[in-house]
Amino acid sequence: MSRIGNKVVVLPESVEVKMDGNDVTVKGPNGELTRAFSPDIKFNIDGNEVTFTRPNESQKMKTIHGTTRANFNNMVVGVSEGxxxxxxxxxxxxxxxxxxxxxxxxxxxxxxxxxxxxxxxxxxxxxxxxxxxxxxxxxxxxxxxxxxxxxxxxxxxxxxxxxxxxxxxxxxxxxxxx
Missing domain, CATH: 3.90.930.12 (Ribosomal protein L6)
Structure with missing residues (x-):
């Protein structure tokens, strides 16, 4: 079980997220970052919280799940704090x-x-x-x-x-x- 991938990413008020397929753009006071993520991992945006779900429990999906969440969190922290x-x-x-x-x-x-x-x-x-x-x-x-x-x-x-x-x-x- 991916412990990192199951953590919720909380979006600060100054951060805005746009999704275009598997391309995600995060915009904040320190700039704008865009990154293409795996189409297998699903993003669920609920208010100011983002969660990630994987389609199955294979080892590859578990690693992509945690990496996707970590990269997205780094984008959010980067555009808000740097x-x-x-x-x-x-x-x-x-x-x-x-x-x-x-x-x-x-x-x-x-x-x-x-x-x-x-x-x-x-x-x-x-x-x-x-x-x-x-x-x-x-x-x-x-x-x-x-x-x-x-x-x-x-x-x-x-x-x-x-x-x-x-x-x-x-x-x-x-x-x-x-």
Whole structure:
């Protein structure tokens, strides 16, 4: 039994849902998101509550049921509250700056790395060693954060690199002399 799929999604007053076959559009104060869902899962909208039902008890339907509910809930939360990921730059001389919509990273390479901000996200640099990515699409925010982190992943010997805020980097012991 899918426990996630059976949970009810409560729609805030500022969120509006439109269904066109298996394409669902969720509109709110932070924007509009559209996604195509499986035609097997049925959406039941009752006032401000949305429930999901599956046609049978097969393993495939159970997984699609839970995934559909989770993705729909992420859309509702994204257009009402939004998502954000924070990154930290750790290392001597590592810094970030924002020029218009371009993020410029100095992370130990011979040239600074420049990244264009993708549509649907905003990037903030409150301090020169901190980056905050915000947006209404959870998947896109996570993908942008992972792309920035992959430019210089934290290394295990000194811990230098770009890491998520609060991420623990397991350090290894270096070489020892004779």
């Amino acid at each position: 998502f954000q990921k924070s990154l930290e730059l750790v290392g001597v001389g590592y810094r970030a700056q924002l020029q218009g919509t371009k993020l410029i990273l100095n992370v130990g390479y011979s040239q600074p790395v420049e990244l264009e901000t993708p549509a649907g996200t905003t990037i903030e640099v409150p301090a020169n060693n901190q980056i905050i990515i915000k947006g209404s699409n959870k998947e896109l925010v996570g993908k942008v954060a992972a792309k920035i982190r992959s430019i210089r992943s934290p290394e295990p010997y000194k811990g230098k690199g770009i890491r998520y805020a609060g991420e623990q980097v397991r350090s290894k012991e270096g070489k020892t002399g004779k």
